[in-house]
Amino acid sequence: MTTLLELKKLDFAYVKDSKILDNIDLILNQNKVYGLIGKNGAGKTTLIKTLSSVFNNNVFTMKYFKFFDKEVQLSSEFYRQNKYTVFTESESFLNWTFLQYLEMVCQLYNCSIERRRLEFLVNGFKFEEYCQKEIRDLSTGNKKKVFLIVGLYLRRPLLILDEPFDGLDFESTEFLYKMLLEYKQYGTVLLSTHFAESVVRVCDYLYILENAHINLFQGNVSEWLESIRK
Numbered sequence: 001m002t003t004l005l006e007l008k009k010l011d012f013a014y015v016k017d018s019k020i021l022d023n024i025d026l027i028l029n030q031n032k033v034y035g036l037i038g039k040n041g042a043g044k045t046t047l048i049k050t051l052s053s054v055f056n057n058n059v060f061t062m063k064y065f066k067f068f069d070k071e072v073q074l075s076s077e078f079y080r081q082n083k084y085t086v087f088t089e090s091e092s093f094l095n096w097t098f099l100q101y102l103e104m105v106c107q108l109y110n111c112s113i114e115r116r117r118l119e120f121l122v123n124g125f126k127f128e129e130y131c132q133k134e135i136r137d138l139s140t141g142n143k144k145k146v147f148l149i150v151g152l153y154l155r156r157p158l159l160i161l162d163e164p165f166d167g168l169d170f171e172s173t174e175f176l177y178k179m180l181l182e183y184k185q186y187g188t189v190l191l192s193t194h195f196a197e198s199v200v201r202v203c204d205y206l207y208i209l210e211n212a213h214i215n216l217f218q219g220n221v222s223e224w225l226e227s228i229r230k
Contacts, residue, residue: 036206086160096134158190
C-alpha cells in the first residue's frame with residue numbers, strides 16, 4: 001500500500017498543559033476509507049479541523065506532515081488543492097445557492113463542471129428541487145447534501161468528512177455508503193462518525209481517539225463491532 005498522508009507527533013492545546021490532542025501519529029494510505037471514532041469531546045472534530053487547515057499553528061505543534069511522501073505545510077497550496085472537507089455543520093455561503101457554491105469551488109480547484117456526473121450525484125441524493133434555493137433556506141440534511149455532493153464531485157485524493165451521516169434520510173444514507181465505497185477508485189476518505197453501522201459498512205481501517213491519544217484498531221473493522229457488543 002502507498003502512503004497518502006503521514007502526520008507525526010501532533011500536539012494540540014488551547015491552554016498550556018491541557019492537551020486536546022497528545023502525541024498523535026496518523027497514517028492514511030491511498031484508496032482506502034478510514035473511520036475515526038471517539039466519545040463526545042474526545043477531539044475528533046479538532047483533529048479534522050487541524051487536518052483541514054482551520055487553525056493557526058500557534059495552537060498546535062508537530063514533528064512533520066507528509067502528503068504524497070512530500071513534507072509540506074498544512075496551509076500549502078499543494079495540500080489545499082488535493083483535499084476537501086465536509087464539516088458536520090457549516091454556516092458559510094448561506095446566501096448562495098448550491099449551484100453558485102459549486103461553480104465557485106470548481107474555480108478554486110481548477111476543474112470544470114461535467115453535467116452528467118453532477119446530475120448523477122444530485123439525483124442520487126434526491127436533491128433536484130433544491131439546487132436553486134439559497135442554502136440558508138434548506139433543512140439540516142439538505143445543507144449537508146450541498147457539501148457532500150461537492151466533495152464527492154471534486155474527487156480529490158483526500159476527502160475528509162466530519163459526521164457525514166448526521167441529518168441524512170435513509171435513502172441518502174444508503175447512497176452515500178455506495179459513493180464512499182466507489183470513492184476508493186479516486187482517493188482516500190477519512191470520516192468521523194458515531195454510527196457503528198457506518199464504520200462496518202464502509203471503513204477499511206478504524207482509528208480510535210481516546211484521552212487525547214489515537215490508536216489504529218488492530219483487526220478487521222467488523223471485529224471492533226463485536227468487541228463493543230460483548
